[in-house]
Amino acid sequence: MENIKKTEIAEVYSSKNIAPDIYDIELISPEIASVSLPGQFVEIYPDNGVNILPRPISICEINKERGSLRIVFQKVGAGTTLFSRLKEKDTVRLMGPCGNGYPLSLCKDKHTLLVGGGIGVPPLLEAAKNIEGKKTIVLGYRTSPFLCEEFKKYGDVHVCTDDGSVGFHGNTVAFLEEKNIKGDIILSCGPKIMLKFLSEFAEKNNIDCYVSMEERMACGIGACVGCVVQVYENGEKTYKKVCKDGPVFNSKEVVWQ
């Protein structure tokens, strides 16, 4: 059953710059927080009269007691620049929760690998908190890691950087291969190229793998087909909408190009 999305005016509880161009904002949004799940995202309206389309940002943490959602995002363009300027007590319009989220029930009593790349790391934090069982967490960055310390509360954390400045010198999939780390199930989010190689690694090692896909979105509610990915359904190639059918897909379902 599709979840009912709510629109809410959220108040900024806190706002921090945690790495170059990376911002960490907690938003008081009790109605959306009360029904949000790990791996879902919210649509945030820039509301400056110019950028009318909302921007999709993953939920990094859910605090049901405070009625808040945490988002961590990179400043890349007009919308995220406006969000980066939000200060305590400012308000912003949200719609959510959107999408399906991670299949956490499949991780129960299994060895779960959580694999994140760059700005794909944040949604794995709430997933890591909620998974019962052994967890190995592999986080990859170009340079300048963020959120790694917080993940340490929930499992064994391994950091990889493209430039070798911190941790393993190389990408997350190269790390899994080199260290011969295998698990029963993978949950991941990151650049498409990382997800493609991770999907091949999972297939080779017979591991179930779920990937959170990112496509440019317009409506965010399944009405415009702006965010489709090609998938296999009953052996045939077809399209699914990231905003409505995803963002999380079984990696075997995705047609990797």
Ligand SMILES: Cc1cc2nc3c(=O)[nH]c(=O)nc-3n(C[C@H](O)[C@H](O)[C@H](O)COP(=O)(O)OP(=O)(O)OC[C@H]3O[C@@H](n4cnc5c(N)ncnc54)[C@H](O)[C@@H]3O)c2cc1C
């Ligand atoms: C389901 C989902 C969850 C996401 N979660 C996060 C998150 O937790 N943190 C985060 O920092 N970003 C996340 N993104 C990406 C984020 O939505 C875009 O960076 C944002 O919409 C850019 O808006 P803008 O107005 O700042 O940039 P624009 O001016 O619209 O674009 C600036 C640049 O960003 C690129 N861009 C825009 N939208 C996307 C997109 N959807 N995917 C990839 N590149 C894009 C453009 O190609 C361009 O180069 C997510 C995207 C999706 C689809």
Ligand code: FES
């Ligand atoms: S963004 Fe319009 S259908 Fe997904």
